[in-house]
Amino acid sequence: MDLINGVVGKEYLLLGNEAVVRGALEAGMDIATQYPGTPSSEIGDTLWKIKEDCDFYYEYSTNEKVSLEVAAAAASAGARSLAAMKHVGLNVASDSFMSTAYTGVRGAMVIVVADDPSMHSSQNEQDTRIYSRLADMPMLEPATPNEAKEMTKEAFELSEELGMPVILRLTTRISHTRGPVSFGEIKVPEGKKEFISNPTKFVPTPGNAYHLHRELKERIAQAKKLSNSSELNRVESAKGRVGIISSSVAAAYAREVKEEFEQEVSLLTLAFSYPLPDDLIKDFVSDLDKVLIVEELEPVMEKEIRSLLYGTGIEVEVFGKLSAHLPELYEYTPKLVREALAEVLGVELEDSALSTAESEVEIPPRPPVMCAGCPHRHSYYAVVKAAHACTKGEPDPVYTGDIGCYTLGAAPPFMAIDYLLSMGSSIGTTGGFAEATEQKVISFIGDSTFFHGGLPALVNVIHNQHDITLVILDNSTTAMTGHQPHPGAVKDGEGASLREVSIEDTVRGMGVEFLEVVDPQNIEETEEIFKEAIEFEGVSVVISRAPCILVENRFKMERGEEIVKCKIKEEDCVECDVCVQKYACPAFYRGPDGLAIDQALCNGCGACQQVCPLIDLFGEGAIEEEGGA
């Protein structure tokens, strides 16, 4: 594998997330942790893939808070550690995260946080840069995969120098961009450390914290000196009187588009972006008439720069979000940056794009759907039917949902998610609906999410005796982020280093009186159990367990087993449409003689036979191995 065997000095094409891993290897990282979350997942996945061939320790932790705590403790013992997460994962980790700024570390600690402007795979587009200000934690912001590698290395050095964690902030467009990365030497970790007890530093009781906060301010003052002189903050001076200050991927866009204008434009790229290098910025803008601040999401730098310049006598006009030249919403594009710059320069742009206002044809949207054969579909189908039968003449039940592939249960035809806040909220929120309404409350959570954020909430539900039904959708993997293992799902061959934690033992141990485990492939039986669970007064838990069909079929192919596909007797189909309207498997299509099943899409789960008597499994059409590129 190039990532670990690549030649030093040569360039390789790496994903931004993979580049972070290479940087960590070149920094001699000892320990890394992650709970998967798009767009950060490939950091952990890459570490998981290479860990047997390297000398670091890696774990998928149960959630981001635990992940950060493992990394923080290791760094306090003197190790070099890395914890990676998506932006909202930092919310989960934030309690301990705030404390690590106070305690600092003895070794080095890098917290990699990937933001998701435009919410490609997230519930919000919060800006992690504000966390760096909240915690007073230094931040580095690469713009390209190569910078991601270099700055991961730099972040370890900086963390060690300052004695505190450093945030490496990525965004989707850096994490998921593949670009040329130049390799340096890999450094082998030094081995085990000895933790030296130091309660005044590592135990932030009110008395200790009083002093630790002052020390933090001193460290941040030192960090500001470093950011003012850091080579990571690059000045590209030009003759013109207009400049740009930018960071992260937006800086790459600024670099590209400024070359297109006749007027020369200076650029200050802030990669060591917190603490903001105040002297460097003042120096940069003092020769300018106009400066455009180009940053995605919140006007973080812009507000700080405006306040920095206030009262200094430096007469530069500042443009950005607050002047309405750029938006505060969604990710930027080179085009957006070009247009803002043109406006500041007073240049008219010719738009080369085709005018497509008048659309000739309407292409229907293609929202993501649960895969053909997904066991979640069977569970939702059975629950919705059971709930309908149990609530006749009553108001509809309230469905609380959670984060994973099964969030797609919110879409028609199931529409079985009415409320969702964050990882684990499906269970926590049930109490509010159970006490504020007289409606039945039905909650869905995935297996990995159950361990991540569901456990304390379930204890709350049991302890306070809320009348709710909880469905744990157990497909034995963390499917949406790329099929990572979790505490309830240990794959073959991992048993030696990992122990499986049983979901039913955990639930039973908490004292749940109604607990059933069902196979959702058997839709009728599942529906009956759900009816019992919904009728039950008190906390009822149903574990709906069937493996993710994609993983299952991959195993089948590896074992050389045939995947038997489903087929409808099309000639007998009366187009009652239950298969598409109520069950909604994407393998169905309307053929010349009625509804039919696309043999390339069918994953052969066979559950649709319980939805339509005309469906049968047939043996000739095993899935061909993926042959095309």
Place this chain on the structure above:
Amino acid sequence: METTNIVITGVGGQGIILVSHILADAAKASDLSVYVGEVHGMAQRGGVVHTYVRIGDIYSSLVPEGEADIVLSLEMGEAYRARNYLNSESWVITNQRRIIPLSVVKGEADYPEAEEIEKALDGLGERTLSVDATKLARESGSEIAENVVMLGIMVATGALPIEEETIKEAIVDRVKEEWKEVNLKAFAAGLQKGQDLIAELEL
């Protein structure tokens, strides 16, 4: 040097990311700077997937609207959906395959006929190549190789700063041993079809 901006689009599962990787490998092997913008996560679940490949003096992977040199689509409707990337000089290369979303099967939406989409695409510019790549792939040994057929057509346009041989080498490096022959056949079929079409349309 000039930048070449390519948008590759289609429906999740059509091998879009792999085409991007082959192209990027070939660009790298030609000592060109290349950036690929990929899509991971929830969007892949049967949704629209598009990736960007940018070759040249650039630092980012996002193809700006109106600045694609080539839009390559493995599905017909998706070629039209990506029209915001086009300018009057752009190449549009589309597979004639139509993948019908469930909403259309359910009767909640309509999906235009192939002829209607083709007409709409023709209205966007001169350089439109519409090919039944799925059929050519089937004739080459497997429908799954439709993406590599499309790659062949893209090479035929001459709009790539990469040699044909380098692309072939990248294909061989990326696919499993037992599928190499099928994919090379699919590539050759696409290349031939592309050259024929370009001659026929006098492009």
